Amino acid sequence: MSTNLNAFIIADPNKCIGCRVCEVACSVTHTEGAAVTAGMIDAPLIAKLYLVKTATVTMPIQCRHCEDAPCAQVCPVAAITQTKGNIIIDESNCIGCKTCLMACPFGAIDFVPVYKNGQIVSQNGLQVETEDGLTEKEMVVASKCDLCAGHAAGPACVRACPEKALEIVVPKQEKKKRNVDAAISLQDAVKKFIG
């Protein structure tokens, strides 16, 4: 591998119990004020990874930080870019067109309301007709895993998981580790038969 591939976080469905602590940790880490207790939170928890729970599988899904980032390729306002091995959405430039949502094969991008000081942020100018007459339309922006960029302690979900079901995959290291594992297992197999 000649280039440094983007790292990503992935869950082990055999370990995940579906407790959603990862979502809580993600949400808290990405909220101003960094709440420690539930009572400190005055806006909905909005996570950047999503627990999937079906009859057969339980695990959170989040951004894979694709090398060709289809979300970035289709973004009409260039709000999605790669910065230091991390595909990042500049939420302030997002126009909410949802093209990235359609392009992402994992459903890793969602569109979320914006809160400031516990109050929902409205769009400039745009209004919506409701039963109560015209009201300001809430701002909605694309949101996805940013690997907790800017947080020295690293991804909050990985640290918070009580089952250690989440891990950061650094592809280059992962590949080397697998090569070594394969070599050892091959050596063991040879020993077993030849002595």
Add this chain to the structure above:
Amino acid sequence: MRKDKARVTGLDASPIIHIDQELCTGCQRCVAICPVDAIEGSKGQPQTVSQERCVACGQCVQICSAYASIFDDDIAPREQKIAERGLLPSVKEPLFAAYNRGDALKVKAALTNRSLFTMVQCAPAVRVAIAEEFGLPLGSLTPGQMAAALRKIGFARVYDTNFAADVTIMEEGSELIQRVTTGGTLPMFTSCCPAWVKYVEQTYPELISHLSSCKSPQQMAGVLFKTYGAKVDGVEPEQVFSVSVMPCTCKKFECERPEMEASGYRDVDVVITTRELAQLIKDAGIDFVHLTEEEFDKPLGTYTGAATIFGVTGGVMEAALRTGYELITKEAVPEISMNFVRGGEGIRKASVKVGDLTLKVAVVSGLKNAKVMMEQIKAGKADFHFVEVMCCPVGCVSGGGQPKVLLPSDKPGSYVSRTANTYVHDENLLLRKSHDNPDVQKLYETFLGEPLGHESHHLLHTHYTARK
């Protein structure tokens, strides 16, 4: 009159701990933490609570992380869930699957009812935790701001559970001395923790006689509010509305026990948790962080350091030893701080020289550890005089009604700082032994007579019910 009172207070004995079937993912972290195996269900499916076994400790409420997400579109609207849970409509915090019944609406209604004379008490552990809900560091000690906030909300009298904790020591210490000197049932168990009491009643009814007959500080305060307190203020007992703020969800169960009406009325009308008080303070638009500190009202708000350490494991034991030592030996206790009974989750044992007597004591923290102790006692292998048991991991500071720490990594630190600041508060108080509390002395001189006396027996002691 009593019937009317029940209507006024909205006394309801509905279950305290619930699991929201729409939100529960069946991760079963609550099952792992429940000390009495009260949570039932299959893995991956919504869990339910066996109300019979549940001791309402609320540790499931603390650990639950299955929240109502704005992306979940197949769940009931937030407003509906807020109403179902008995929360104030102004509550903004996220909702989790495991929750306790809310009672703040009843308090808010009482505070606007001009025919009621409202009195409030706060448990020791509330003052080292409530500030967390307003963004102050974990374990911040704020008794002065708490008293100010309660007064601002509109309580006529801001009293304190700590006063009653000092009274508890007078009664329980005397009871211990009586049991030791007259060949009574030993070891004597503490009876402050309602989850522990319910556990003994339902799991070890044959050991009920070991429980101290003392009511908990909450219930002693409640009965004193409507008797002595009413007299102090010249109000009729039926006018008094008695509110208790607790770090504990099981205190709601305790106050609703049918026998808790020794004053002639429901001794404690409503119990709210630390979290619910924070919600009431926010609802009233009070800037808690910038409040100027205020004092609790006298006489039922005067307290010593011995009372405030009731909030941590080993605290009741230490407070009892400080007073017991001096009552028996008539000498000052050599070292007020007794590190040998302090600590974290588990069982601690110690022998203390009190005059000619070597008092053997044990402190148990975490209800799962109590089982070990109980089996030893049943087998006659534990020759203790006095055993303190607290249900929650490190005592009431880690109670089910305390601010819910969101991330597992923050939890140990919250326990450490809430505990440390409880001891800081004790050390900085002028009086640190319950029998030195001047208003407790006055209570005995002018109203109760003596510990274990006739009035005390009637008002401050109780009996237990086998639930097997």
